[in-house]
Amino acid sequence: MDNKKEAPVGVFDSGVGGLTVAKEIMYQIPNEKVIYFGDTARVPYGNKTKETVTKYALQIVRFLKTQQVKAIVVACNTASAYALEEIEAAADVPVIGVVKPGAKMAVEATGNGRIGVIGTRGTIGSETYTTYIRQLNPDMEVIGKECPLFVNLVEEGLWEDPVTEEIARRYLTDLIDVGIDTLILGCTHYPMIRKTIQRIVGDGVRLVNPAYETARELKTLLEDHDILNEKAPGLGTNMHRFFVSDAAERFQIFANSILKYGILSAKVIHIEEY
Numbered sequence: 001m002d003n004k005k006e007a008p009v010g011v012f013d014s015g016v017g018g019l020t021v022a023k024e025i026m027y028q029i030p031n032e033k034v035i036y037f038g039d040t041a042r043v044p045y046g047n048k049t050k051e052t053v054t055k056y057a058l059q060i061v062r063f064l065k066t067q068q069v070k071a072i073v074v075a076c077n078t079a080s081a082y083a084l085e086e087i088e089a090a091a092d093v094p095v096i097g098v099v100k101p102g103a104k105m106a107v108e109a110t111g112n113g114r115i116g117v118i119g120t121r122g123t124i125g126s127e128t129y130t131t132y133i134r135q136l137n138p139d140m141e142v143i144g145k146e147c148p149l150f151v152n153l154v155e156e157g158l159w160e161d162p163v164t165e166e167i168a169r170r171y172l173t174d175l176i177d178v179g180i181d182t183l184i185l186g187c188t189h190y191p192m193i194r195k196t197i198q199r200i201v202g203d204g205v206r207l208v209n210p211a212y213e214t215a216r217e218l219k220t221l222l223e224d225h226d227i228l229n230e231k232a233p234g235l236g237t238n239m240h241r242f243f244v245s246d247a248a249e250r251f252q253i254f255a256n257s258i259l260k261y262g263i264l265s266a267k268v269i270h271i272e273e274y
Contacts, residue, residue: 005229008033008241009218010069012060015043015155016254017189018075021098023259024215025073026240029222031229034240035067039271041246044151045078046120046187053122054083061090062274063243069093070227073218077102077187077210078120081128094221099123101217102184102210103132107140109206110182116175116205117144118197119186120151129186143178147171147187154189157254165196172200184208192258242266 011022015038022036037060039045045053057079064072071094074080074087080097088095106115117129124144133140150171153164175183183205185191191209198207222228233239240263244251248266255263 004070005227006033006231007068007070007227008035009222010035010037010064010067010072011075012037012039012057012064012072012079013076013188014039014045014078015151015189016040016251016258017151017154017187017192019255019258020188020191020209021073021075021211021214022240024211025218026259028215029219029228031232032222033229033233035064035069036240036242037063037269037271038242038244038251040244040251041271043155044120044148045076046122046148046151048122050082050122053079054086056271057083057087058090059271059274061087063269063271065092066274067241071095071218071222071225073214074098075188075211075214078122081123081126094225096214096218096221098188098210098214099128099186100132101213102186102208103129104136105208105210105213106182106184107133107136109208110140112179112181113137113139114141114143114178114180114182116180116183117142117186118147118150118171118175118183118190119144121146121148123186129184143175143180145171145175147190150193151187151189154192159192160196164193165200168193168196168200172197176201176205180205182206182208184210186210243269245269245271
C-alpha cells in the first residue's frame with residue numbers, strides 16, 4: 001500500500017500552462033511527486049477538433065501509465081472539456097480535470113450571478129463550464145468569450161507586453177459591458193497574464209484560477225482512495241520529473257520562471273509512439 005502512496009501524480013497540458021496547476025499541487029500537497037507532460041510540439045489544443053484533442057490526450061495517458069502514476073490531473077481546459085470521460089475510461093487510476101473545480105469556485109465567488117468565462121475556442125464552444133455552473137445553480141448567467149491568441153502570447157513569453165494588453169482589452173470589453181463580477185480563467189495558460197487581465201476588468205471583478213481548487217480536490221481524491229503520500233521526501237530527492245514533446249530547453253526556462261522548484265531537466269518524448 002505504501003508503494004502506491006509513494007507513486008507519482010501525472011499532470012498534463014498542451015504546453016506550459018499546466019505548470020500553474022502543478023505549482024499549486026506542489027504547494028498544497030508537498031509530499032506528492034509530480035510527473036508533468038507538456039505537449040509543446042502540438043500546442044495549442046484550443047483550435048483543434050474534439051477527435052484530435054481526444055487522440056492526443058489518450059496518447060499522453062498511455063505515456064503517463066508507463067510512469068506508474070497513481071492519479072492523473074488533466075491540467076488543460078480544452079482536454080477536460082472534450083475528453084474527460086474518454087480519459088477516465090482509459091486511465092485505470094483516479095482522474096481529475098480543471099473545469100469542474102473552476103465552475104464550483106465561480107459559483108461560490110459570484111455576488112450578482114453573472115459569471116464570465118474566457119478560454120480557447122474548444123473550451124468555450126463546448127459550453128462545459130456553462131453546463132457545470134448551471135448544475136450547481138440554474139439561476140447563474142454565464143457569458144463565454146473565446147480568447148484564442150492568449151495561449152500563443154503566453155507560450156511566446158509576452159506576459160507583460162503592450163501587445164498582450166491591447167489584445168486583452170479587445171477580448172474583455174464585452175464582458176465588462178455586461179457587468180460580470182466573476183471571471184473564470186478557463187485556460188491554464190491564462191494565470192500567467194493575470195495581472196494584465198485584472199487591470200483591464202478592474203478590481204470589482206474577481207478572477208477565478210481553477211488551479212487552486214483543482215489541487216484542493218486532488219488532495220481529497222487521493223485521501224478518498226487512500227493513496228495520499230504522508231511521507232515527506234528525503235533531503236536531496238529529485239521529486240518531480242518533466243517531459244515534453246518538443247523544445248525542452250525553452251520549456252525549462254519557462255518552468256523555472258513559474259515554479260519555485262528548480263527544474264534540472266525536461267526530457268523530449270516521441271508522444272505519437274504511445
